[in-house]
Amino acid sequence: MSMKLATPALVLAALIGPAGAAEPLPAAIAAPGETVVLSVHAEGAQVYECKAAADGKLAWAFREPIATLLSEGKTIGRHYAGPSWELADGSAVVGKAAANAPGATAADIPWLKLDVTSHRGSGVLTPVTTVQRIHTHGGTLDGACDKAGAFRSAPYSAAYIFLKKG
Template sequence: MPDFRNATLALFLLLASSVTTHAAEPLPEAIAAPGQTVVVTLHAEGAQVYECKAGADGKAIWSFREPIATLLADGKTVGRHYAGPNWEHSDGSAVAAKVAGNAPGATANDIPWLKLEVTSRRGSGVLAEATTVQRINTKGGKRDGACETVGSFLNVPYSADYVFLRKP
């Protein structure tokens, strides 16, 4: 039995050391927030909403209008994300922010990764201390190019992780 325990312990230590040596890829410099502390990371599932508008040349093109997404933690709904951009948590806290930096998504169909600076907040819950929001790990959500009917709307499904950070 001792050999089994030693082998199990050795395997556990080997796995633990391999986990710590494979750190996550660093974020692109344009969206990095060095020195800031993570408050919470929430996953979003929803859509990027586009509207068909006349472009500068008079041709109809898709124009980004707003996000509509559910915020999830451990697979449970904990809030929503919508135009502004705004994020509301079910504990009553909320933040609005403006874009401060961006980096391309992994594929041509993925919306960009963003760094956003919080411009206003309300409530005293989990989002109350956030000063920066990063949108990372985006999948889908991008629509460019021509459209047919000015005034029509298109919902393009997307997912992303939103990392809420605070300055020291």
């Protein structure tokens, strides 16, 4: 399977849409001095578990993401607990949240900047040092739950941008 990598300009054009003033990313999740390696669309769910909160009341707590990574309408990988991203070429990264910015609405999970903490395999993700989650839609789950240990998922979509230093 061959993967075509878009140039950073093409990736930005695709993210920005029609010609016009680009909206810069929120400063909290910007990655100055880094270049785009790959940009993908994700479709999936944020999985929550019913647990006792600090006040003893049951509430939904985030457990893990489950998503398909898509490029030009084709499945090229998956996103799962870790948080981890794995491509069909065998390369994978695990990240740790470093910063966030609010989603467009209260129903949208936050935009994130994640520092890559480990790599596996060899391929497109090998040089990646930072992952950004932007353009989120959905994924939040609020409110009380009535049975500890119950699970519920909230559909979401997002763009993941994989960057490297330099």
